[in-house]
Amino acid sequence: MDRFTESIYTLIVETSTNLPDDVRRAIARAKLTEEMGTRASLALSTIGENIIMAQDDQAPICQDTGMPTFFVRCPVGANQIEMARQIREAVVAATREGKLRPNSVDSVTGKNSGNNLGPGTPVIHFEQWEKDEIEVKLLLKGGGCENKNIQYSLPTELEGLGRAGRDLDGVRKCILHAVYQAQGQGCSAGFLGVAIGGDRTTGYEAAKEQLLRRVDDVNPDPRLAELEAYIMENANRLDIGTMGFGGRVTLLGCKIGAINRLPASFFVSVAYNCWAFRRLGVIIDPVTGGITQWLYRDGGELPELGAAEGIAGSEGSRRVVLRAPVSEEQIRELKVGDVVIIDGLIHTGRDALHKYLMDHDSPVDLRGGILYHCGPVMLQDEKGEWHVKAAGPTTSSREEPYQADIIKKFGIRAVIGKGGMGPKTLAGLKEFGAVYLNAIGGAAQYYARCVKKVEGVDFLEFGIPEAMWHLQVEGFAAIVTMDAHGNSLHAEVQQRSLAKLAEFADPVFV
Numbered sequence: 001m002d003r004f005t006e007s008i009y010t011l012i013v014e015t016s017t018n019l020p021d022d023v024r025r026a027i028a029r030a031k032l033t034e035e036m037g038t039r040a041s042l043a044l045s046t047i048g049e050n051i052i053m054a055q056d057d058q059a060p061i062c063q064d065t066g067m068p069t070f071f072v073r074c075p076v077g078a079n080q081i082e083m084a085r086q087i088r089e090a091v092v093a094a095t096r097e098g099k100l101r102p103n104s105v106d107s108v109t110g111k112n113s114g115n116n117l118g119p120g121t122p123v124i125h126f127e128q129w130e131k132d133e134i135e136v137k138l139l140l141k142g143g144g145c146e147n148k149n150i151q152y153s154l155p156t157e158l159e160g161l162g163r164a165g166r167d168l169d170g171v172r173k174c175i176l177h178a179v180y181q182a183q184g185q186g187c188s189a190g191f192l193g194v195a196i197g198g199d200r201t202t203g204y205e206a207a208k209e210q211l212l213r214r215v216d217d218v219n220p221d222p223r224l225a226e227l228e229a230y231i232m233e234n235a236n237r238l239d240i241g242t243m244g245f246g247g248r249v250t251l252l253g254c255k256i257g258a259i260n261r262l263p264a265s266f267f268v269s270v271a272y273n274c275w276a277f278r279r280l281g282v283i284i285d286p287v288t289g290g291i292t293q294w295l296y297r298d299g300g301e302l303p304e305l306g307a308a309e310g311i312a313g314s315e316g317s318r319r320v321v322l323r324a325p326v327s328e329e330q331i332r333e334l335k336v337g338d339v340v341i342i343d344g345l346i347h348t349g350r351d352a353l354h355k356y357l358m359d360h361d362s363p364v365d366l367r368g369g370i371l372y373h374c375g376p377v378m379l380q381d382e383k384g385e386w387h388v389k390a391a392g393p394t395t396s397s398r399e400e401p402y403q404a405d406i407i408k409k410f411g412i413r414a415v416i417g418k419g420g421m422g423p424k425t426l427a428g429l430k431e432f433g434a435v436y437l438n439a440i441g442g443a444a445q446y447y448a449r450c451v452k453k454v455e456g457v458d459f460l461e462f463g464i465p466e467a468m469w470h471l472q473v474e475g476f477a478a479i480v481t482m483d484a485h486g487n488s489l490h491a492e493v494q495q496r497s498l499a500k501l502a503e504f505a506d507p508v509f510v
């Protein structure tokens with residue numbers, strides 16, 4: 001491997017496995033803010049534990065290693081074609097080593113390229129600067145939080161907040177609304193990059209660039225600095241909390257920039273990033289290709305993240321062990337708030353599988369079974385055996401159109417995912433006797449360690465994340481957030497946060 005390629009490879013591995021210092025500090029602060037023993041605090045402890053595990057094992061923090069997005073600044077005359085080639089080579093190597101999940105899917109055929117290369121992937125932005133060195137920043141932003149990005153065109157009417165006009169107060173309302181609409185689905189607590197202005201394309205680009213700012217910096221524009229501070233204070237009053245469990249910390253950072261707009265357009269573009277905010281950077285010597293400096297690493301003392309007990313050890317809640325096949329009686333006994341520990345066989349299934357199962361049979365008997373919304377990172381050894389490298393939950397709401405029908409058709413008793421599901425699934429859980437279990441989003445190392453054996457796989461042709469993996473697990477902890485009695489923590493938190501959002505309808509920035 002060329003030295004530059006090697007440097008990029010190291011950058012990818014570090015970004016995927018080792019969170020930057022400013023992000024760690026923000027998460028540690030959140031942990032101190034939440035009351036001990038609450039669901040949010042337990043979830044944050046599991047997140048902290050997961051961050052340490054990922055660092056120790058040099059394994060992906062989250063199984064969704066996102067869209068590799070490189071921001072390169074290089075001296076005049078540097079060969080960008082060659083740099084792009086080497087970046088792609090490093091991406092392929094990192095995928096082969098299980099540091100990146102194969103995440104590049106043909107949008108027409110649905111085929112996963114398997115190596116993270118394809119039209120539009122990876123994303124590489126080049127810019128020239130007058131310095132002699134090369135700066136490369138990398139953002140690995142996953143699909144679940146990417147789905148929570150939102151763009152507003154002002155003026156507009158916003159749920160709970162009313163009219164958002166073409167001024168800073170309208171922008172204020174959009175940002176609060178962006179946090180509200182994300183709920184826990186983008187693995188809150190999150191970070192926002194916001195751009196005021198631009199067109200639809202440059203607005204989103206500028207929003208993502210705001211994510212390159214350090215969490216603890218201060219906006220040089222005093223009006224935007226004031227808006228950022230306002231958002232940090234008040235978005236955290238929405239009581240959405242970590243994973244949407246309710247709590248004091250919903251937002252870990254908010255960075256706002258402005259670019260000029262057309263007279264007719266007024267966009268506010270919001271890039272939502274999950275707590276697993278994977279962005280790092282390096283300075284590279286253009287002669288040797290070697291790394292001379294790391295960005296977002298201060299070298300100072302890092303906060304303690306892995307100390308307190310996570311959800312598995314929670315004492316305040318009732319703990320129930322489930323093992324498939326699960327009976328209807330066992331399920332009907334469960335209530336929202338119970339902690340469930342799963343032992344035994346579970347099956348992964350996400351978008352492609354749900355669509356498929358609607359009009360086909362399952363290759364395995366799912367009666368009394370447990371289905372896990374998860375697209376893991378998997379590696380195969382020389383003997384052909386599969387190993388789980390990362391395996392946290394994916395956003396369940398995408399399966400909302402199918403889930404109730406699939407529970408009924410196959411007799412599934414428990415669905416594990418994150419972010420909750422809607423009214424159709426809730427009604428299905430009640431009618432057919434099933435539960436929804438919320439695992440901690442992004443805790444991919446924590447859950448990978450629960451997998452004791454890969455029993456087999458079906459539909460590998462769907463690609464690694466979408467295949468149906470049959471996994472033997474032990475001590476897999478999740479929280480009942482939708483039970484078989486019509487209760488949904490997600491619906492409750494959403495309603496409560498909407499009422500809080502409405503308290504911010506009056507103008508502030510006039």
Ligand SMILES: O=C(O)C[C@H](O)C(=O)O
Binds near residue numbers: 143145187393396
């Ligand atoms: O694709 C995944 O594994 C998860 C995704 O990032 C999500 O948040 O839903």
Ligand code: SF4
Binds near residue numbers: 062186442
């Ligand atoms: S699963 Fe959660 S932590 Fe992972 S990329 Fe998706 S939103 Fe981020």
